[in-house]
Amino acid sequence: xxxxxxxxxxxxxxxxxxxxxxxxxxxxxxxxxxxxxxxxxxxxxxxxxxxxxxxxxxxxxxxxxxxxxxxxxxxxxxxxxxxxxxxxxxxxxxxxxxxxxxxxxxxxxxxxxxxxxxxxxxxxxxxxxxxxxxxxxxxxxxxxxxxxxxxxxxxxxxxxxxxxxxxxxxxxxxxxxxxxxxxxxxxxxxxxxxxxxxxxxxxxxxxxxxxxxxxxxxxxxxxxxxxxxxxxxxxxxxxxxxxxxxxxxxxxxxxxxxxxxxxxxxxxxxxxxxxxxxxxxxxxxxxxxxxxxxxxxxxxxxxxxxxxxxxxxxxxxxxxxxxxxxxxxxxxxxxxxxxxxxxxxxxxxxxxxxxxxxxxxxxxxxxxxxxxxxxxxxxxxxxxxxxxxxxxxxxxxxxxxxxxxxxxxxxxxxxxxxxxxxxxxxxx
Amino acid sequence: xxxxxxxxxxxxxxxxxxxxxxxxxxxxxxxxxxxxxxxxxxxxxxxxxxxxxxxxxxxxxxxxxxxxxxxxxxxxxxxxxxxxxxxxxxxxxxxxxxxxxxxxxxxxxxxxxxxxxxxxxxxxxxxxxxxxxxxxxxxxxxxxxxxxxxxxxxxxxxxxxxxxxxxxxxxxxxxxxxxxxxxxxxxxxxxxxxxxxxxxxxxxxxxxxxxxxxxxxxxxxxxxxxxxxxxxxxxxxxxxxxxxxxxxxxxxxxxxxxxxxxxxxxxxxxxxxxxxxxxxxxxxxxxxxxxxxxxxxxxxxxxxxxxxxxxxxxxxxxxxxxxxxxxxxxxxxxxxxxxxxxxxxxxxxxxxxxxxxxxxxxxxxxxxxxxxxxxxxxxxxxxxxxxxxxxxxxxxxxxxxxxxxxxxxxxxxxxxxxxxxxxxxxxx
Numbered sequence: 001x002x003x004x005x006x007x008x009x010x011x012x013x014x015x016x017x018x019x020x021x022x023x024x025x026x027x028x029x030x031x032x033x034x035x036x037x038x039x040x041x042x043x044x045x046x047x048x049x050x051x052x053x054x055x056x057x058x059x060x061x062x063x064x065x066x067x068x069x070x071x072x073x074x075x076x077x078x079x080x081x082x083x084x085x086x087x088x089x090x091x092x093x094x095x096x097x098x099x100x101x102x103x104x105x106x107x108x109x110x111x112x113x114x115x116x117x118x119x120x121x122x123x124x125x126x127x128x129x130x131x132x133x134x135x136x137x138x139x140x141x142x143x144x145x146x147x148x149x150x151x152x153x154x155x156x157x158x159x160x161x162x163x164x165x166x167x168x169x170x171x172x173x174x175x176x177x178x179x180x181x182x183x184x185x186x187x188x189x190x191x192x193x194x195x196x197x198x199x200x201x202x203x204x205x206x207x208x209x210x211x212x213x214x215x216x217x218x219x220x221x222x223x224x225x226x227x228x229x230x231x232x233x234x235x236x237x238x239x240x241x242x243x244x245x246x247x248x249x250x251x252x253x254x255x256x257x258x259x260x261x262x263x264x265x266x267x268x269x270x271x272x273x274x275x276x277x278x279x280x281x282x283x284x285x286x287x288x289x290x291x292x293x294x295x296x297x298x299x300x301x302x303x304x305x306x307x308x309x310x311x312x313x314x315x316x317x318x319x320x321x322x323x324x325x326x327x328x329x330x331x332x333x334x335x336x337x338x339x340x341x342x343x344x345x346x347x348x349x350x351x352x353x354x355x356x357x358x359x360x361x362x363x364x365x366x367x368x369x370x371x372x373x374x375x376x377x378x379x380x381x382x383x384x385x386x387x388x389x390x391x392x393x394x395x396x397x398x399x400x401x402x403x404x405x406x407x408x409x410x411x412x413x414x415x416x417x418x419x420x421x422x423x424x425x426x427x428x
Numbered sequence: 429x430x431x432x433x434x435x436x437x438x439x440x441x442x443x444x445x446x447x448x449x450x451x452x453x454x455x456x457x458x459x460x461x462x463x464x465x466x467x468x469x470x471x472x473x474x475x476x477x478x479x480x481x482x483x484x485x486x487x488x489x490x491x492x493x494x495x496x497x498x499x500x501x502x503x504x505x506x507x508x509x510x511x512x513x514x515x516x517x518x519x520x521x522x523x524x525x526x527x528x529x530x531x532x533x534x535x536x537x538x539x540x541x542x543x544x545x546x547x548x549x550x551x552x553x554x555x556x557x558x559x560x561x562x563x564x565x566x567x568x569x570x571x572x573x574x575x576x577x578x579x580x581x582x583x584x585x586x587x588x589x590x591x592x593x594x595x596x597x598x599x600x601x602x603x604x605x606x607x608x609x610x611x612x613x614x615x616x617x618x619x620x621x622x623x624x625x626x627x628x629x630x631x632x633x634x635x636x637x638x639x640x641x642x643x644x645x646x647x648x649x650x651x652x653x654x655x656x657x658x659x660x661x662x663x664x665x666x667x668x669x670x671x672x673x674x675x676x677x678x679x680x681x682x683x684x685x686x687x688x689x690x691x692x693x694x695x696x697x698x699x700x701x702x703x704x705x706x707x708x709x710x711x712x713x714x715x716x717x718x719x720x721x722x723x724x725x726x727x728x729x730x731x732x733x734x735x736x737x738x739x740x741x742x743x744x745x746x747x748x749x750x751x752x753x754x755x756x757x758x759x760x761x762x763x764x765x766x767x768x769x770x771x772x773x774x775x776x777x778x779x780x781x782x783x784x785x786x787x788x789x790x791x792x793x794x795x796x797x798x799x800x801x802x803x804x805x806x807x808x809x810x811x812x813x814x815x816x817x818x819x820x821x822x823x824x825x826x827x828x829x830x831x832x833x834x835x836x837x838x839x840x841x842x843x844x845x846x847x848x849x850x851x852x853x854x855x856x
Binding site for chain 2: 004006008010011073074076077088106108109110147150151169170173174176177178179372375376379380381416418419421422424425428
């Protein structure tokens with residue numbers, strides 16, 4: 001018989017500040033570079049692309065940044081999210097490890113993406129921006145951004161990777177239902193998109209291409225800015241709400257994680273759950289291990305090179321010092337479309353280079369098997385992205401069993417898979 | 429700007445007893461009849477079909493029935509569910525009415541159906557039953573029952589209305605992912621199914637037919653019982669957890685509902701939210717109005733006749749005294765497949781006959797419009813079934829505006845629509 005152990009905070013316990021790991025990094029990351037001059041990028045150069053407050057956060061080294069009251073108020077729609085002891089999964093694995101997961105799938109869009117979408121819409125609205133552009137792979141980010149924009153009365157244009165647009169028809173309807181516009185990228189709406197289509201009319205698109213299109217439209221349209229769902233420092237900052245809550249909840253459970261695990265696409269859910277715990281390792285040496293679970297088809301941390309690279313395919317973004325597979329890398333069409341990004345971002349890459357973060361690369365078959373075991377034991381069908389975290393957790397839990405070690409594993413359930421049942425159908 | 433008002437109970441405040449409205453009804457419903465003899469059905473005659481404890485509940489007139497500790501423990505996976513003040517919807521309607529909704533969509537299967545699925549699986553397991561059968565229309569009930577059976581190690585066979593099986597392919601994958609078997613009904617697995625197919629090989633099925641098949645398989649297979657997701661007294665009983673929680677949460681909000689609204693298929697979510705509030709009207713005259721929102725395509729309470737009728741198409745179930753459109757009624761293929769049932773059940777029908785329950789019938793167009801407004805304001809895409817409750821709520825809120833009345837409306841959001849995006853696509 002299944003037993004349930006859920007650790008739930010009250011609304012008043014929602015953290016009031018985001019944690020900025022830059023303040024505690026032994027080696028600060030190298031600067032972003034202007035793509036034309038190759039000189040360190042100055043904040044004002046980013047202000048045509050992002051809202052001013054977000055640019056300030058991008059360059060900030062303050063340890064704690066206050067969450068605006070309006071954003072906390074919106075977080076209360078679905079936060080605090082539960083921390084759950086996965087007792088049924090433990091039993092199925094017959095492991096001495098204690099497995100906990102933070103359940104970010106309970107947000108109305110079904111993933112953690114709303115944590116930064118609400119903040120980004122808030123700051124853009126504060127500045128009087130009337131229109132935002134963005135890209136989306138699996139559609140989780142596009143869904144989150146479209147309801148966030150709806151709350152603030154901002155128009156949103158989403159460039160969705162064409163292959164995902166076709167594979168996941170329900171996602172575009174979700175975006176439309178929330179009032180967002182969505183186009184299969186590459187499109188005829190941008191110069192870059194037209195160029196790509198001229199060379200390859202059947203191009204299935206990529207996250208990098210969709211970013212190029214969204215950036216181009218933002219900088220060429222009045223009173224418009226661009227928003228990104230991962231990779232950048234300010235995005236990772238907003239996601240630390242996950243780990244800050246989890247820290248309080250692990251304390252309620254009387255435990256502290258030996259291992260923290262999350263899937264890794266551009267780093268937003270991984271950093272969100274990891275950074276608040278990593279701060280203790282950075283400041284007092286608490287020996288927690290942090291594991292980024294990547295798809296074998298797109299293993300930038302595990303097999304990429306640490307070098308300056310563009311965030312998009314066209315080379316319009318600043319150059320980012322990061323582990324990368326190359327900005328023109330075209331990963332296989334795995335179902336975890338949200339993990340099909342070529343680079344690891346500035347913060348995670350530096351922390352990996354300095355030995356604070358480990359990674360592993362997992363084949364799709366293993367991740368779906370893990371996802372189904374999780375569904376049958378814990379009752380939640382995970383997003384294909386999140387199944388990578390579950391597969392890595394199962395690996396660690398089985399290792400613990402082999403070694404007879406009762407360790408504490410915490411993973412982030414970044415989202416549910418109810419809009420990805422086609423992927424499960426293929427697997428089944 | 430959207431403001432959020434969510435009223436959240438702690439786990440220790442989950443009600444420990446279900447409420448049985450039979451104890452407080454001024455006129456008890458007429459008895460069920462044995463379909464062969466047309467004599468009042470005796471409890472032992474139902475024990476081949478349902479677990480003993482469930483039969484006892486079906487015939488019980490005890491006011492309060494203890495919820496087994498194991499079921500409460502499983503409820504904690506997703507309960508207590510939030511009560512939310514729909515401030516953004518109120519604003520969009522510019523109404524003086526205060527609108528609250530109970531959010532049952534947060535369960536891992538996305539609807540209230542798990543409240544009784546867990547209880548039914550528990551009692552069957554307690555009795556040593558190894559296999560259960562059931563039917564499902566939209567798939568909400570089949571999904572709930574399959575994870576509940578998985579928790580208790582019981583095999584499940586789901587007969588899913590063939591038209592829904594084809595229209596909602598994701599639902600069957602959800603059921604499979606949880607370990608349930610699912611067949612498009614009518615099937616070749618039962619005598620009744622074969623008879624129907626012989627007459628009409630292309631028959632799209634109906635809930636009534638699927639019930640006939642599930643009942644036949646249950647009574648002809650050793651150590652097997654049947655489970656139903658609505659209509660019967662024990663099912664409605666288990667769902668009162670919704671209203672009992674909501675009662676505490678409305679008190680936290682400092683309000684009491686003038687109107688309680690839910691969509692109506694077989695009565696499970698309607699009774700779940702209504703009966704605990706209706707008990708005050710029955711016992712001390714508190715003047716709350718209760719509104720069952722039906723689809724215009726299947727308006728049994730609004731336009732049906734109160735008479736004895738079968739629960740299924742083949743006439744295998746007991747005869748139930750209820751408002752019915754006739755057990756061979758074939759409603760249009762509306763998207764709210766969960767509301768396409770011909771009868772209103774024993775308890776709700778008696779209460780309606782006695783003037784305690786009102787109903788309204790709403791066209792599909794109006795319900796989807798209401799659902800989209802709710803998605804854009806409150807951020808949750810509702811199930812096609814639940815959009816009926818929202819549409820009825822909007823009608824009442826606009827009436828309140830016309831009359832300048834500041835009344836309090838509570839509705840039940842029975843489920844989310846993330847697996848029904850095809851229906852929204854058709855509407856958009």
